[in-house]
Amino acid sequence: MFASFDFDVIRRSLGYLFFDGMTFTLTLTSLATLGGIVFGTLIALMRLSGYWLLGRIAGLYVDLMRSLPLVLVIFWFYFLVPYIGQWLTGSSRPVRVGAFASSLVTFTLFEAAYFSEIMRAGIQSISKGQPAAAQALGLTYSQTMRYVVLPQAFRNMLPVLLTQTIVLFQDTSLVYVLSIPDFLGAASKVAQRDGRLVEMYLFAAVVYFAISCVASFGVRRLQARIAFVH
Amino acid sequence: MKRLRMMGLVLAAGFGAAQANAEELTGTLKKVKETGVITIGYRDSSIPFSYLDDNQKPIGFAIDICLKIVDAVKKELKLDRLAVEFNPVTSSTRIPLLANGTIDMECGSTTNNPDRLKQVAFTNTHFLTATRFVSKKFSKLSSIEDLKGKSVASTSGTTNIRQLTEANAARNLGINIIPAKEHAESFLMVETDRAVAAVLDDILLASFAAGSKDPEAYVISTDAFSKPEPYGIMLRRDDPAFKKVADDATAALYRSPEGQTLYDKWFMQKIPPKGLNLNVPIGAELKKAFAKPSDSPDPDSYKTM
Amino acid sequence: MNYHWNWRVFWEPAPNGTGTYLDMLLSGLVLTIETAICAWVIALIFGAVIGVLRTLPSRTGSWIGFAYVEFFRNMPLLVQLFLWFFVLPEILPHAWGLWLKQIPNAPFYTAAIGIGLFMSARVAEQTRAGINSLPRGQKLAATALGLTTAQTYRYVLLPMTFRIMLPPLTSEFLSTIKNTSVAITIGLVELTAEARAMQEFSFQVFEAFTAATVLYLLVNIVVVIAMRFVERGLAIPGYITGK
Numbered sequence: 001m002f003a004s005f006d007f008d009v010i011r012r013s014l015g016y017l018f019f020d021g022m023t024f025t026l027t028l029t030s031l032a033t034l035g036g037i038v039f040g041t042l043i044a045l046m047r048l049s050g051y052w053l054l055g056r057i058a059g060l061y062v063d064l065m066r067s068l069p070l071v072l073v074i075f076w077f078y079f080l081v082p083y084i085g086q087w088l089t090g091s092s093r094p095v096r097v098g099a100f101a102s103s104l105v106t107f108t109l110f111e112a113a114y115f116s117e118i119m120r121a122g123i124q125s126i127s128k129g130q131p132a133a134a135q136a137l138g139l140t141y142s143q144t145m146r147y148v149v150l151p152q153a154f155r156n157m158l159p160v161l162l163t164q165t166i167v168l169f170q171d172t173s174l175v176y177v178l179s180i181p182d183f184l185g186a187a188s189k190v191a192q193r194d195g196r197l198v199e200m201y202l203f204a205a206v207v208y209f210a211i212s213c214v215a216s217f218g219v220r221r222l223q224a225r226i227a228f229v230h
Numbered sequence: 231m232k233r234l235r236m237m238g239l240v241l242a243a244g245f246g247a248a249q250a251n252a253e254e255l256t257g258t259l260k261k262v263k264e265t266g267v268i269t270i271g272y273r274d275s276s277i278p279f280s281y282l283d284d285n286q287k288p289i290g291f292a293i294d295i296c297l298k299i300v301d302a303v304k305k306e307l308k309l310d311r312l313a314v315e316f317n318p319v320t321s322s323t324r325i326p327l328l329a330n331g332t333i334d335m336e337c338g339s340t341t342n343n344p345d346r347l348k349q350v351a352f353t354n355t356h357f358l359t360a361t362r363f364v365s366k367k368f369s370k371l372s373s374i375e376d377l378k379g380k381s382v383a384s385t386s387g388t389t390n391i392r393q394l395t396e397a398n399a400a401r402n403l404g405i406n407i408i409p410a411k412e413h414a415e416s417f418l419m420v421e422t423d424r425a426v427a428a429v430l431d432d433i434l435l436a437s438f439a440a441g442s443k444d445p446e447a448y449v450i451s452t453d454a455f456s457k458p459e460p461y462g463i464m465l466r467r468d469d470p471a472f473k474k475v476a477d478d479a480t481a482a483l484y485r486s487p488e489g490q491t492l493y494d495k496w497f498m499q500k501i502p503p504k505g506l507n508l509n510v511p512i513g514a515e516l517k518k519a520f521a522k523p524s525d526s527p528d529p530d531s532y533k534t535m
Numbered sequence: 536m537n538y539h540w541n542w543r544v545f546w547e548p549a550p551n552g553t554g555t556y557l558d559m560l561l562s563g564l565v566l567t568i569e570t571a572i573c574a575w576v577i578a579l580i581f582g583a584v585i586g587v588l589r590t591l592p593s594r595t596g597s598w599i600g601f602a603y604v605e606f607f608r609n610m611p612l613l614v615q616l617f618l619w620f621f622v623l624p625e626i627l628p629h630a631w632g633l634w635l636k637q638i639p640n641a642p643f644y645t646a647a648i649g650i651g652l653f654m655s656a657r658v659a660e661q662t663r664a665g666i667n668s669l670p671r672g673q674k675l676a677a678t679a680l681g682l683t684t685a686q687t688y689r690y691v692l693l694p695m696t697f698r699i700m701l702p703p704l705t706s707e708f709l710s711t712i713k714n715t716s717v718a719i720t721i722g723l724v725e726l727t728a729e730a731r732a733m734q735e736f737s738f739q740v741f742e743a744f745t746a747a748t749v750l751y752l753l754v755n756i757v758v759v760i761a762m763r764f765v766e767r768g769l770a771i772p773g774y775i776t777g778k
Contacts, residue, residue, distance in 0.1 A: 016286060067709070067755040069716035072727050072747055078323070079740050082330040093261060094331035096269065098317065170611035176720060179274065179320050179411060184614065189274065189282075192414040195421060195443060197621045205614045212609035322735045349539075349738045381637070387735040395551040406639060408722050409732070422625070424636045 006196060010203050013190045021186030022207075028103055028182065029169045035108035036168070037161065040115025045145065047120060058116070065113035070174055077106040078178055099180045103172075111168050118160050122153035159223040166215050170208065183207070255307075257469035258334050263307050270296050271319040271333035271464075275414035277437035278496040279357070279461070280338040284503040288316050291496040295356055295480060296337035296463060302479035303472075320412055322387030325349055328466055335476070336464035339434060341389045342527045343459065351473055352462030354480040354523035358515050358532055359431040361390045361455040364417070364439055364448050369426050373453045374401070377427055383408040383419035384429040393455040394429045413438070420448075429455065433510065441506050457529040458515060481523040489520050544739045545746065556733050557746075563729030564750050570646050570725060571712040577651025578658050578711065585655065586662025587688060600659065607656035612717050616649045620721040646718035654711050661703045665696035698769055705762040709755060726750060 010017075046058035065073070081102045085095030097105075126149055134144040154161075173184040181189065184204050191200035255263055262268045272288035273280040280290040297314070304312045317333050324336045328350055339359075342352040363382065365371045371380075374397060384391035386409040398405045408425050410416040417438040419425040428435070432450055439448040463480070465473055483489050490512070495501075497510045512520075514534045524531065545557040553559065589600035607615070620642070624632035638644065669692060677687040716727040724732070730747035734740045 020286070064752070067713075067752050068748060069713040069727060069751065071716040071719060072730070072744065072751065075727070075731065076744055076748075079326045079330060079744075082332060086331075094329075096265075096331050098332070173611040173613045174717065176613060177411075178323060179318060181318075184611070192412070192418055193275070193282075195418065197418070197422070198625045201614070201617045201622050205610055205618055208611055208614055209606075209609045213605065216605075216609065322731065325738060326734075326740050346738075381639075386732065392550055392736060399551055399553075409724070409728070410722075411720075422636065423633055424641075 005199055007199050009190065009194055009196045009199055013186075013200075016190065017183065017186050020181055021183035024100065024181060024186075025169070025172050025183040028100070028107060028172050028175075029165065031104055032107035032111055032172075033165045033168060035104070036111035036115045037119070039108060039112035040117075041119045041150065043112060043116035044120040044123060047116070048123060062113045062116055065110055066117075070110060070171055071177055073110050074103070074106050074174060074177060077109070078102050081105050099175075099178070103175050103180060107168065107172065111164070111171075114164055114167075115161065118157050118164060119153060121160075122157035123149060125156060126152050155226070158226065159219050162219045162222070163216070166212055166219070169215070170212060173208070256471055258466060258472040259303070259307060259475070261331075262303060262312070262334065263309070266309070266311070267313045267315055268300055268303060268335075269315045269317050269333045270300075271324055271327060271336040271338070272316050273338035274318060274320070274412050276339040276434060277441065278501050278508060288318075289502065290337075291492065292337040292339070292356065292461075292463065294492055294496075295483065296335060298483050299335065299353075299463070299476045299479045302475050306475050320387065321385050322411075324387070324464065328464055334466075334472075339431060339461055340464050341431075341459050342462040342525065343389060344527050346464075347467075347527055349467065351465045351467050351469065352460075352525050352527070353465060353473065353476040354484065354525050355460035355462050355519050355532070356480070356484075357433065357461040358458040358513065358519065358529075359433045359461065360458045361393050361429060362432040362435060362451045362453070363427040363429045363455075364420060364435040364450050365427040366420065366423075366447050367449050368447075371427055372451060374451075374455065375403070377403060377405055379404045379406075380427070381406045381408055381425045382427045382429060383410050383416045383425035385410050385413050385416050388430070389459070390429050390431065390455070397455055417442070427451075436510065437506075437508060440508060441504060458532065459529050460519070460524075460527065460532060462525060477523075477525065484520040484523045493520075540742070541737075541739050542742060544733075544737050544742055547737070549733070550736055556737060556743075559729050559733055560726065560743075560746055560750065563724060563726040564754070566643070566723065567712065567715050567725040568754070570643060570650070570715045570718065570723065571708075573647035574650040574654060574715070575708055575711050577648060578654035578707070581652065581655035582658025583662055583693075585659035586666065587693075589659065589663045590666045591684070600663075604656045604659050607653055612650065612653050612714055613720060615653055616645065616717060616721050619649045620645045642718060642721045642723040645721055646715065646723045650711060650714050650718070653714070654707060657707055657710075658704070661700050661707065662696065665700040666692055668699060669695055695771075698766075698771065701762065701766050701769070705759065708762075709758055712754060712758070713751075 043058045043061060046054040047062075049055065078099075081097045082094035085091075085097060086093060089095060130148055130152065131144050134148045139147070172182055175182050176185050176188065179185065187200045187204040191197045258268075270288075270293070272282075272290075272293060275281050276290070276292075278290055279292040280288060283289050300312060300314055317327070319327055319333065319336060319338070324333075324338070324340065325346070327333050328336055339357075340346075340352075342355065346352075363371075363374075363377070371377060382394065382405050384394050384407065391407065391409060394405070394407060397403065398407065408419055410419060413430060413434055416425075416428040416430060417435075420428045421442060430438075432454070435450050439445055439450065442448065463476065465476060483492070493512055497508050497512070500507050515532045518534050519532055526532075545560075546555050548554070549556050549559045551559070553562065585600045585603050588596045589604075591597065624635040626632075627635065635641070673691055673695070674687060677691045682690065715723070715725050718725060719728040719731070726747055730743045733743040733746075737743070
């Protein structure tokens with residue numbers, strides 16, 4: 001059954017697959033995670049701030065991003081970001097944005113909605129005594145957040161944040177719809193050029209599976225360690 | 231890093247736009263002068279017009295023509311250096327990416343027609359091709375009527391899929407149309423028996439069939455969905471200065487013997503990556519279009535009398 | 536900004552002869568909903584079975600459940616769809632593979648099964664969490680009353696689990712609806728694909744995607760409201776799930 005397959009095509013394209021494809025995927029994942037957590041925390045703080053308008057805007061943003069399929073959001077931003085750039089910089093024409101920058105903006109903003117829900121749960125799980133004590137000590141709101149609440153919230157939610165990162169890692173494969181060369185896109189290009197669909201897609205599946213499995217296992221170990229400390 | 235620098239340059243250009251420029255440039259020429267970069271949109275698999283070689287670098291007949299346009303732009307703007315960036319496009323992203331500034335010109339296998347002229351502009355025609363379908367010989371499909379009730383693939387965003395869709399509705403063929411993302415994928419559908427036929431421009435079909443694992447198994451229909459239609463390099467609309475530079479450069483190229491040599495390089499000789507020779511001699515209509523370069527979208531204007 | 540707006544494009548005829556562009560989008564919406572429901576049914580059935588399997592005392596059952604969930608959770612949905620659509624027909628015997636490829640609505644069935652199995656892993660996890668969150672006394676009391684394991688699950692554990700799980704299940708169903716858009720890559724012409732097609736034929740990028748966005752939001756709102764009615768209808772007074 002497997003005799004007619006040419007698994008050598010994998011070996012020949014390894015360089016392209018990993019140097020071009022996987023670096024794109026991993027860079028996008030890490031940068032989007034960082035940006036998403038930062039932006040997500042901001043949105044969570046907006047929702048918990050007590051100012052009705054800020055809370056509503058943040059809430060609407062999260063609801064919007066969570067109601068839309070990621071594929072649609074990818075299409076939106078790919079065509080929209082240059083116009084946003086034009087509006088932001090006040091230039092006379094749309095700003096040229098490459099595939100990577102556009103994907104980064106898309107994933108950061110999309111995942112920020114999910115990260116904000118996680119961070120909101122984390123912040124709300126901190127006992128009220130903590131910010132109360134901080135206020136008693138004379139710390140301002142931003143000092144309380146920066147030194148007391150957020151570090152604890154972040155540490156508590158770390159396993160969930162990392163799980164969401166793994167989800168992000170898998171979601172990056174969707175840039176395939178725009179023929180952007182991430183790992184799956186690279187595998188797919190080789191597959192179509194050489195007519196080796198089975199070999200390349202099986203290989204891509206194995207690689208994604210291996211990385212996600214290892215990462216999930218790491219997160220579970222981390223979760224066990226954190227639980228022990230508490 | 232390069233991208234960061236790019237963004238910085240564009241931001242600077244945006245803020246510094248107030249500075250007076252003695253030459254009063256507009257549109258793409260202005261953008262190129264300010265940023266020092268021109269971006270070419272290329273295709274993954276439009277052999278031999280614009281495709282990726284073994285090192286994943288874009289090459290092709292249209293790419294070479296575009297590089298000539300870039301030379302002309304460089305001369306026109308009197309620039310010492312002009313960086314050329316390449317950005318991949320597909321049939322469905324090429325027009326939005328041209329409009330939103332991601333690419334400055336699209337060099338591939340794009341058909342010039344009146345519908346598209348509402349959104350974009352084209353330079354002088356560099357090829358003429360009609361929409362046909364390819365199928366495996368054993369399917370014994372020769373006319374469009376034979377496709378009745380079958381699964382047929384085509385690439386999204388092309389005039390081909392549009393013509394197929396319209397023919398399907400007009401002639402009530404009940405065809406199950408499978409949209410593919412790229413030309414290679416459309417042909418792959420036929421190769422793997424997922425579709426009985428793929429509808430694309432006949433030159434692209436010839437390239438795919440010739441480069442496939444078993445070229446003898448395929449046949450391209452004589453029945454066509456359209457008249458031979460012109461390909462052109464796509465440019466932004468309302469940008470007459472840049473269009474003039476492109477028109478002049480392409481007209482000069484086609485009229486000169488270099489035009490014929492360039493044609494032979496991609497259609498009559500071995501081309502990378504597999505050393506395939508398409509062996510498509512220049513047709514009478516295209517010869518006429520080269521001698522008298524035209525950017526007309528009307529297929530009838532290219533007929534030789 | 537050199538983009539030409541044209542909101543009347545929705546009433547212009549679409550080239551595929553089925554009516555206006557709006558009709559095109561609505562037919563995509565119908566296909567999205569059909570695929571989502573089929574996938575959801577598959578997800579519920581398989582997910583419930585695997586979830587229960589993981590909570591059973593038997594070690595093999597537990598291990599099978601674990602492997603199943605890990606397999607479907609650690610691969611991106613897109614890769615899974617590709618495996619079902621492109622790889623499976625090629626590794627089967629030639630005649631079967633050919634038959635699979637020639638089925639008239641192959642993308643629909645593949646998408647429903649692929650998305651269904653992907654979501655079933657998540658439903659399994661929810662089921663497991665739901666069963667484990669029940670007070671231990673429930674299971675012990677059932678054993679004391681002489682119920683077999685199957686009866687315990689059927690009459691005591693699962694009814695309560697199901698009610699506890701309704702909120703997370705709602706969000707999983709919404710996820711399923713969103714995931715149908717991934718099937719655009721295997722040729723399923725659902726809502727996002729129709730929006731894309733509309734963009735390609737009419738060149739009105741933002742109008743097409745705005746319409747798709749609005750339709751997805753509407754579907755979301757309808758599902759959330761409907762599930763609230765279901766929750767209220769099934770609620771058991773006195774429990775946290777019933778208010």
